[in-house]
Amino acid sequence: QVGYQIRFESTRSPATKIVFLTEGLLLRQVQREPTLPGYQVLxxxxxxxxxxxSDFLLGVLRRLLPARPDLKLVLMSATINIRLFSRYFGDVPVLQVPGRIFPITVIYQPIPKEEASTVGKAGKPERLDPLPYLRVLQAIDHKYPPEERGDLLVFLSGVAEIGAVLEAAQAYAAQTQRWIVLPLHSTLSVAEQDKVFDVPPPGVRKCILSTNIAETSVTIDGVRFVLDSGKVKEMSYDPQGKLQRLQEFWISRASAEQRKGRAGRTGPGVCYRLYAESDYDAFSPYPVPEIQRVALDSLVLQLKSMGLGDPRTFPFLEPPPSSSLETAVRYLRDQGALDDAEELTPIGNLLAQLPVDVVVGKMLVLGALFGLAEPTLTVAATLSVQSPFLRSSQPNPDCATARRPLESPHGDPLTLLNIFNEWVQVKSERSGSSRKWCRRRGLEEHRLYEAANLRRQFQELLRDHRLLEEASNQTSDSYSRQSRHRERRELHRLWRSHTETEGRKRKVLRLQDGADNSSGEDNDGGGGGNHGKGERGIDIQDVKFKLRHNVEELQAVSSSSLSSSRLAVLKLLLCRGLYPQLAVPDHLNTGRKDSDQIFHTKTKQGVVLHPTSVFATSPQLLHAKEGPERGGSKDSVEGLSCHHQLLAFVSLLETNKPYLVNCVRVPALQ
Structure with a gap:
C-alpha cells in the first residue's frame, strides 16, 4: 500500500495508497494527465x-488547483520563507509544527586572516589550509572522552577542498587512532558513499567530509558534531556565453540552520562555524532559487509541450531573469524545436518527451533516421548520466593504462561508447567480474547501470514515436524458452531473497577504511566492498540488470563494430546535434605544452580541454591529419584542412578555468 517511484524503478501497484516520487516524475505525469486524477493529496x-x-511544479499546481478544488496540496519545510509561499497560493493557512530537535551549542571560530585561502600566481586561489579543521578534531578529542559516542560531519564547498582536508585529517587519524575519515560527494563510487552509514568501532569516531549533499539529501545517524565552512559551490548560467559556471559562494542563513540541525538529531549537539557571527548576520536569508541561475532550455520546452502558453507570462514563484528566458526561446528556435511563432515543431514535440538536453535529443532522432540508432542510443545515454570516471585525490596510473585501449581517437562520446560496449561484453561473458573490470579501469559501474536503464527508456520512446521498429520476437525452440524461463525464475527468487533478508546491513568500519578511501576503489573483501551483494556473494545489481534488460540483445548490438563510413556518419550526426557548439584551436597551439592548449568558441575566447577528455591526455590527436574516413582514395578528403581540427562539444563549464566538456573532433573545411 506504500510504494515509491524513481526514474527507473517502481514498487507502485493498483493497491498503492501512498507513493513517494520525485518532482520530475510528477511533472512527466502532468504532461500525460493534466488534472492528475490519480491523486487526492499532494x-x-x-x-x-x-x-x-520544484519551482516549476508549484507553478503548474497553482494553475491546476482551481480546476481540482478537491485536490489538497501540502508544502513542507523546516526553513521556508512562509510569507512568500503563503501569498503565492492566495494567503493559505500555515501550520507550524514544533520540531523535536535536541539543543545545539553554536561555537563561532572564524579563520584568522593569515590562514584564509589566499590568491596565488595567475590569480588562482591556493590550496585550502586544513589547520582550522584539524583544530576542531583536536578540540573534540580534548573535551569529549572517546567512549562518548558522536561523529563529526564537516561541510566543505567542493571536491578539491575535501581532498585538502582529507589528507591532513587522515594523517591526524593515523597518529591518534581515534578517527575514521570518510569523504562524501557525488563523484565517489556508490560503495564509498555507502561507508558513511556504517558504524565505527568502540572508542573511534567518524569524520565525514561532505559537500552540501549532506545538508538535506542524506541523513547520517550518529552525528553529534557539525563543522560548517560556510561555503557552497553552485552552478550558475551565463546566457550570453552559453556557459555553466561552478562558483564558490557564502551560504544563506537558511542553509546554515539546516547544517546546524544535523548535529541535534539523536541528542544534544555542537555546531562549529568557521566564520564570525557578524558574517552569519550578513548572509542572505534564503538561497538563490535554481531557476534564477541555470539554463532554461528544457524548462521552456516542457512548458510549451504542456500547453501552458508563453513562458514569459507563466506565474513562477519568483520569475527567472528575462535574459535567460529569451536565450532559451532563441536557442530552441535555432535548434528547430520552436517555429517563428514560438510554437512547438514536430521535432520539438518529440524532444519535449525525451528526458535529456536538446542537443542529445537531436542526436537520438537523427541516429534513428539515419539507421544508426543503436550506437546513438548508447552515446546519448552515457552523455546523460554522470561521468563514469572516478575522481580521486591521487590518480592511479594503472587505471589510466587499463583504460587506454578503450579510448577513441575521435573523442569522448565515442570513448564512452567503447566503454559501455566492452562492459556489456564483460557482463554477458562473465557477469561476476564486471565490478572488478570497472574497478581496474577507474570506472563507477553504477553509472553504467544508469546508462543502460536510460538507453532502454530512450529506445522505448523512439519506438512509441515509430522512429524505431519493435524488437522482432524471434521464435526460439522450446528448450531455449524453458531455459530462459528457469533463469528468470531464479533471478526473481534471488531478488525476493535480497529484499526480504538483506536490504542494506550496516557494517562495522575498520580504522584502515578511512586510510585508503580516496582511491575511489572498493575491495571485494571487507569494508564497504560488499555493498549490494546478497546471498553467496551474488551481485544484486547484476540480478536487477538481467531482470530489466534483454542481455542477449544488448550483447549483440554492443559487439557489432562500426565500419569507417558508418563511423564518419555517426560523427556527422553527433556534430549536427551539437551544432553550433564548435571550438577552433588557437593558431599558436603547436608551440604550447599539451596541458596549455587553447581553443575559442563563438561566444568564449581562451577555453581549455577538460582534464577527463581523451584529447587532454593525447593532444597529438588534434595535430594529426584526418585520414580518409570513407574508405576511399585521397580524393575523398579533398577540401578538408590538414592544418587543424574543429571540436564539437557537449557543454562549456567554468570552474577555475573555462573547460570544453565531452568533445568530438571533426576536420575543418579549407
Whole structure:
C-alpha cells in the first residue's frame, strides 16, 4: 500500500495508497494527465531548496488547483520563507509544527586572516589550509572522552577542498587512532558513499567530509558534531556565453540552520562555524532559487509541450531573469524545436518527451533516421548520466593504462561508447567480474547501470514515436524458452531473497577504511566492498540488470563494430546535434605544452580541454591529419584542412578555468 517511484524503478501497484516520487516524475505525469486524477493529496517536501523542477511544479499546481478544488496540496519545510509561499497560493493557512530537535551549542571560530585561502600566481586561489579543521578534531578529542559516542560531519564547498582536508585529517587519524575519515560527494563510487552509514568501532569516531549533499539529501545517524565552512559551490548560467559556471559562494542563513540541525538529531549537539557571527548576520536569508541561475532550455520546452502558453507570462514563484528566458526561446528556435511563432515543431514535440538536453535529443532522432540508432542510443545515454570516471585525490596510473585501449581517437562520446560496449561484453561473458573490470579501469559501474536503464527508456520512446521498429520476437525452440524461463525464475527468487533478508546491513568500519578511501576503489573483501551483494556473494545489481534488460540483445548490438563510413556518419550526426557548439584551436597551439592548449568558441575566447577528455591526455590527436574516413582514395578528403581540427562539444563549464566538456573532433573545411 506504500510504494515509491524513481526514474527507473517502481514498487507502485493498483493497491498503492501512498507513493513517494520525485518532482520530475510528477511533472512527466502532468504532461500525460493534466488534472492528475490519480491523486487526492499532494505533499511537496523540502520546498525551501528551490530546485528548478520544484519551482516549476508549484507553478503548474497553482494553475491546476482551481480546476481540482478537491485536490489538497501540502508544502513542507523546516526553513521556508512562509510569507512568500503563503501569498503565492492566495494567503493559505500555515501550520507550524514544533520540531523535536535536541539543543545545539553554536561555537563561532572564524579563520584568522593569515590562514584564509589566499590568491596565488595567475590569480588562482591556493590550496585550502586544513589547520582550522584539524583544530576542531583536536578540540573534540580534548573535551569529549572517546567512549562518548558522536561523529563529526564537516561541510566543505567542493571536491578539491575535501581532498585538502582529507589528507591532513587522515594523517591526524593515523597518529591518534581515534578517527575514521570518510569523504562524501557525488563523484565517489556508490560503495564509498555507502561507508558513511556504517558504524565505527568502540572508542573511534567518524569524520565525514561532505559537500552540501549532506545538508538535506542524506541523513547520517550518529552525528553529534557539525563543522560548517560556510561555503557552497553552485552552478550558475551565463546566457550570453552559453556557459555553466561552478562558483564558490557564502551560504544563506537558511542553509546554515539546516547544517546546524544535523548535529541535534539523536541528542544534544555542537555546531562549529568557521566564520564570525557578524558574517552569519550578513548572509542572505534564503538561497538563490535554481531557476534564477541555470539554463532554461528544457524548462521552456516542457512548458510549451504542456500547453501552458508563453513562458514569459507563466506565474513562477519568483520569475527567472528575462535574459535567460529569451536565450532559451532563441536557442530552441535555432535548434528547430520552436517555429517563428514560438510554437512547438514536430521535432520539438518529440524532444519535449525525451528526458535529456536538446542537443542529445537531436542526436537520438537523427541516429534513428539515419539507421544508426543503436550506437546513438548508447552515446546519448552515457552523455546523460554522470561521468563514469572516478575522481580521486591521487590518480592511479594503472587505471589510466587499463583504460587506454578503450579510448577513441575521435573523442569522448565515442570513448564512452567503447566503454559501455566492452562492459556489456564483460557482463554477458562473465557477469561476476564486471565490478572488478570497472574497478581496474577507474570506472563507477553504477553509472553504467544508469546508462543502460536510460538507453532502454530512450529506445522505448523512439519506438512509441515509430522512429524505431519493435524488437522482432524471434521464435526460439522450446528448450531455449524453458531455459530462459528457469533463469528468470531464479533471478526473481534471488531478488525476493535480497529484499526480504538483506536490504542494506550496516557494517562495522575498520580504522584502515578511512586510510585508503580516496582511491575511489572498493575491495571485494571487507569494508564497504560488499555493498549490494546478497546471498553467496551474488551481485544484486547484476540480478536487477538481467531482470530489466534483454542481455542477449544488448550483447549483440554492443559487439557489432562500426565500419569507417558508418563511423564518419555517426560523427556527422553527433556534430549536427551539437551544432553550433564548435571550438577552433588557437593558431599558436603547436608551440604550447599539451596541458596549455587553447581553443575559442563563438561566444568564449581562451577555453581549455577538460582534464577527463581523451584529447587532454593525447593532444597529438588534434595535430594529426584526418585520414580518409570513407574508405576511399585521397580524393575523398579533398577540401578538408590538414592544418587543424574543429571540436564539437557537449557543454562549456567554468570552474577555475573555462573547460570544453565531452568533445568530438571533426576536420575543418579549407
Amino acid at each position: 505533499i511537496a517536501d523540502e520546498v525551501h531548496e528551490r530546485h528548478l523542477h
